[in-house]
Structure formats: structure tokens, C-alpha cells
Amino acid sequence: MRVCIDHADLVRRFEACDIDPAAFRHAEHIHVAFGLLKKYDFLEAATIYANGIRALAAKAGAPRKFNLTITCAFMSLIAERMAAKAYDDPEIFAGDNPDLMSKDALAGLYAPERLHSDIARQVFLMPTPHNGRAAQAV
Secondary structure (H helix, E strand, O other): OOOOOOHHHHHHHHHOOOOOHHHOOHHHHHHHHHHHHHHOOHHHHHHHHHHHHHHHHHHOOOHHHOOHHHHHHHHHHHHHHHHHOOOOOHHHHHHHOHHHHOHHHHOOOOOHHHHOOHHHHHOOOOOOOOOOOOOOOO
16 A cells, blocks of 8 residues: 655655654655755755754664664765656656665665664765775775
8 A cells, every 4th residue: 555645745654754753664764865855956955954953863862773874875875876767756856766765775874883883873985895804984
């Protein structure tokens, strides 16, 4: 059964921090990211998204649930897919990109201990190369 969502209202409520964190599941995260990327350029959308997710985690009483690496990585993947093919409807986007609808979408890019580390919560970490070594400063 498909639930009809007013995506514009969801984005508006997200920007106003007028969302119940318990009702804001992974699919809503993806739909909001899509809506923000349609409305703003990438940097502005990513900033609004990260600030909103951080505020929702705090509102839920779980500020440590916020992870900047996960937030930015998902936003980047969504933006990349949107740049590769023009989408107007978030439901069609979700249907065409079922991997993004899973919380495990980043599993092939990050080792779990790196993705869920304290530093990943605070700063964006680049994906781990296939050899498992993190990028080193030159």
C-alpha cells in the first residue's frame, strides 16, 4: 500500500523544525533531501539538511544520533543521482533508486567502525578506499 505524502509540506515542516522525530524515518530523510536539492543549490541544501537533522536528533533527546558523515554522504548520493537524471517526483526518484531507500546504502563505501566513529559524527569523512586505508593528507 502506497501512502500519499505531501512532499512540499514535509520539506516546509522540516525547514521549520516542525516534525515529530519519531515519525521521521529513513524514507522521509530521503524525500526531504530530494526536496531541498530541488529548491536550493547543493551547498545550501546540504547545510539546511544537516542543521535540520541535527535539530531533530536533539529534539528527540538523542543528539549523538546525528552523524555528519552519514548525512553528507546520503545527500551527495542523492544529488549525484538527481544530476544524472532529471526528476520532478520524489516517488519516482525513490522507485528508480531503491538502494538509497535502505539505511545500508553506504555499506560498500565505509567500514562500519569508520562510519559510526565519533569523528564521523563531527566531520565529513571521505569514503574508505577499497584497500581499507583512509585518505592521508599530502
